[in-house]
Amino acid sequence: MLNQIPSPSVIVDLNIVDKNIQNMSEIAKKAGIKHRPHIKTHKSVYFANKQKQAGAVGITCAKLGEAEVMAEAGFDDILVAFPIIGEEKLERLYQLAQKIKVSTCIDSIEVAQGISEVGLKLGQPIPVYIEVEGGNLRCGRQPGEDTVNFAQQVKRLQGVEIIGILTYAGQIYNEKNIDDIRRVAKEEADNLKNTVELLRESGIFVREISAGSSISSKFASELKGVTEIRAGNYIFHDVSQLSTGMASIDECALRVIATVVSTPSPGRAIIDAGSKTLTTDTAQFRKGYGYIIEYPEIEIYKLNEEHGFLRFDPSIQLSVGQRLTIIPNHACVVANLTDEYIGVRGDQIVEVIPVEARGKNK
Structure with a gap:
């Protein structure tokens, strides 16, 4: 039973996960777009296998460390969506490429040259x-001519093959209005489409056009020309999506069970979940560091390493020992803070799920 779980613990409602995976799979299939989910959200072989079973063509990893874990678990088509640079990492890429199909992304000639040496x-x-x-305003060449000029330089390198272009329009999380979210999703695809046309005019043909955050992927019908989406957060959802209106509480699978350990004065309480359990990431349209399901009006206004600080109207009565269920602001960070998920269905604990790629950030 849930009330027997020691706190703080990270639980995942597997019924919700199953629905979230199925919904995204159906959205992608209906739009005729492949899905290469980003596993940095869960860092777990168990959940990556669920995504594969639902039709994922491969997986996306943030770092080589994640990719190495997933390759060891049997995944054989992995995109490392991060610049790989330095002798140690290039040697690891070489070792990985001997075992599986591995691709990566580039936006500088320095990185491209290193990858080329691995290919040779x-x-x-x-x-x-x-x-x-x-x-x-993260990594990436500018859309249009800058990307074309860069591609022409890379084309001269013998050890790499340009198979596609990739983007991430993370600013979509700043939009709260559904129409604006839809507009940003369309702009994301249009920027890529225009760049692809310029590339083809210059004699460079790419077969993959990769885009789609967990939010924009929900508008896959707007992603005209995109061949592949890389949604990750959708499997769990969190306050970042909850606050934009793009997810409901019933779609938020990952939650933190915390206990009230002190009630020092009216309108204040301390819980046993701090920055080592929750994340200090903030959400665009909500104050605090998480959404307390039992008391949405309570604000988690500060985190120390092991303490969460709550403030609320003194008319609310919390007691020492009381359990609270928290949806974190950013599920992807929480995944990197825990060794395991407690998998539940309803009120029943059904399995403990290891987070094998936790800490694999190199």
Whole structure:
């Protein structure tokens, strides 16, 4: 039973996970788009296998460490969606590429040259996506001519094969209005489509156009021209999606069970879940560090390492020993803070699920 779980613990409602995976699979299939889910959200072989069973064409990893864990578990088509640079990482890429089909992304000639050397050593080119900046001011070449000019440079390298372009329009999480979210999703696809046309005019043909966060992927019908989405957070959802209106409480699978350990004064309480359990990431449209299901009006206003600080109207009565259920602001960070998930169906504990890629951030 749930009341027997020691706190703080991270639980995952497997009934919700099953629905979330199935819903995204159906959205992608209906739009005729492949799904290569991003496993950095859960970092778990168990959940990656569930996504594969639902039709995923492969998986996306944030770092080589994650990819190594997943390859060891039998996944043989992995995109490492992060620049790989440095002798140690290039050697690990070489070792990985000897075992499975591995691709990666590039946005600089320095990274491209390193990947090319791996391909030459391997005796076959490494498939690469050129990352295009999607408006989030993160990695990526600028859409249009800048990407084309860069692609022409990369084309001269023998150890790489340009198979596609890739983007991430993370700014979509700043939009609260559904129409604006839909607009950003369309802009994400349009930027890629226009760049692909320029690439083809210059003689460079790409077969993969990769986009789609967990939010924009829900509007897959707007992603005209996109061949592949890389949704990750959708499997759990969190306050970041809850606060945009793109997920409901009933769609939030990952939750933290915490206990009230002190009630020092009216309107204040301390729980046993701090920054080592929850995340210090904030959500765009909600104050605090999580959503307490039993008391949505209570704010988790501060986190120490082991303490969560609550404030609320003094008319609310919390007692020491009381259990609270929290949807975190960002589920992906919580996954990297726990060794295991407690898998539940309803009020029943059904299995303990290891987080094998926890801490594999190199």
